[in-house]
Amino acid sequence: MPVGHDDRLAPAGCAALRPLREVPLVRRAVGALVRSGVVDAVVVVTPPALVEPVGALVAGLTGDVPVEVLAAQENGPGLRVRAALRARRPDAASTVVVHDPLFPLAPAALVRAVVAALDGAVQETVTAVVPVRPVTDTLKRVDEDDVVTATVDREGFRMVYSPQAYRAGALVAALEAATEADLRDPGADVLPRLVQTGGGRLSSVLAPGEVFRVGTADDLVLAEAMLHVGADVDDERAPAR
Numbered sequence: 001m002p003v004g005h006d007d008r009l010a011p012a013g014c015a016a017l018r019p020l021r022e023v024p025l026v027r028r029a030v031g032a033l034v035r036s037g038v039v040d041a042v043v044v045v046t047p048p049a050l051v052e053p054v055g056a057l058v059a060g061l062t063g064d065v066p067v068e069v070l071a072a073q074e075n076g077p078g079l080r081v082r083a084a085l086r087a088r089r090p091d092a093a094s095t096v097v098v099h100d101p102l103f104p105l106a107p108a109a110l111v112r113a114v115v116a117a118l119d120g121a122v123q124e125t126v127t128a129v130v131p132v133r134p135v136t137d138t139l140k141r142v143d144e145d146d147v148v149t150a151t152v153d154r155e156g157f158r159m160v161y162s163p164q165a166y167r168a169g170a171l172v173a174a175l176e177a178a179t180e181a182d183l184r185d186p187g188a189d190v191l192p193r194l195v196q197t198g199g200g201r202l203s204s205v206l207a208p209g210e211v212f213r214v215g216t217a218d219d220l221v222l223a224e225a226m227l228h229v230g231a232d233v234d235d236e237r238a239p240a241r
Contacts (some may be wrong), residue, residue: 001029001099002080003046003054014050015215016101017057020223024057025214028104033163034063036111039097042067043088045080078183078190082175085168092169095119098191099163105210105223106131106163113205114165127170127200130192131207132158160188161207166195174198188213 003016003026016026026044033039046054048071055069072083081098090096095118097111110131117129139152174194175183182194192202214223 001026001033001042001044001101002077002084003044003050003101014046017050017053018214018220020104020214020220021227025104026054026101027057027061029099029101029106030058030067031061032106032108032111033097033099034061034065034067036108036115038112038115039065041065043084044069045072045084047071047075048073074183076180076184077186078175078178078194079180081171081191082183085172085175090168090172092167092172093123094168096166096168096171097163098166098171100188100213102213102215103162103188103211104214105212105226106161107208107210110205110207110211111163114163117203117205118165118167121203123167125201126203128164128166128192128195129203129205130164130188131161131211132204133161133207133209133211135159158204160192161211161213162188164188164191166191170195170198170200174200 003014017024020028030042030044033042042065044054044058044067046069051069051071058067058069061067070084070087072080074080074083077100085096095115097115099106114129114131118126121129135154135157139154139157140148141150141152143149171191174197177198178194182190196202210226214220
């Protein structure tokens with residue numbers, strides 16, 4: 001799980017440390033992995049300055065899954081995932097789950113769903129499984145002057161979310177072959193795109209409606225509203241103080 005300095009207005013300059021109902025986003029996301037029952041260990045990769053605060057925020061989660069906070073100087077989600085894989089060197093045939101903490105309402109059931117879909121696929125044909133939802137907004141094509149030129153058929157488009165499950169060997173190969181610029185790109189589509197560039201094939205599962213990226217103060221308001229009306233998500237307790 002990559003965590004970094006990505007929002008100067010957030011606590012310690014890190015959006016994943018923002019609280020949602022008094023529970024930091026990173027704790028919610030790690031909690032979903034721990035409670036999923038399909039993850040053997042969790043590695044949270046952060047800049048060195050965030051190791052101590054992030055460690056305190058994810059301490060005491062219910063379950064027997066070990067949670068490690070790993071310091072890495074690399075600045076960028078893909079770079080931090082690569083740092084974790086270099087440090088832990090998973091078996092090429094194993095499954096790696098990558099979860100962005102800015103998707104804090106993703107439930108443990110979704111972790112199980114992406115892992116089960118990958119485990120049930122033929123290894124030679126499916127390299128990764130990602131949660132998606134259909135695009136419901138109207139899509140327009142524009143030219144270099146921002147003039148609208150056409151309406152795009154949205155039927156073949158999907159929005160990509162987190163968590164995502166990968167065959168470890170394919171993910172490692174994709175990250176090692178990628179440029180530094182690609183590995184610094186934000187967004188849930190970065191790793192799937194890099195794996196596809198390396199010849200991998202993606203499959204998908206449907207993401208529930210409460211799963212979305214919480215990257216701004218406005219997003220937090222929406223997430224709070226979804227919890228208020230009873231969104232079907234895991235609700236991790238705040239860390240003891």
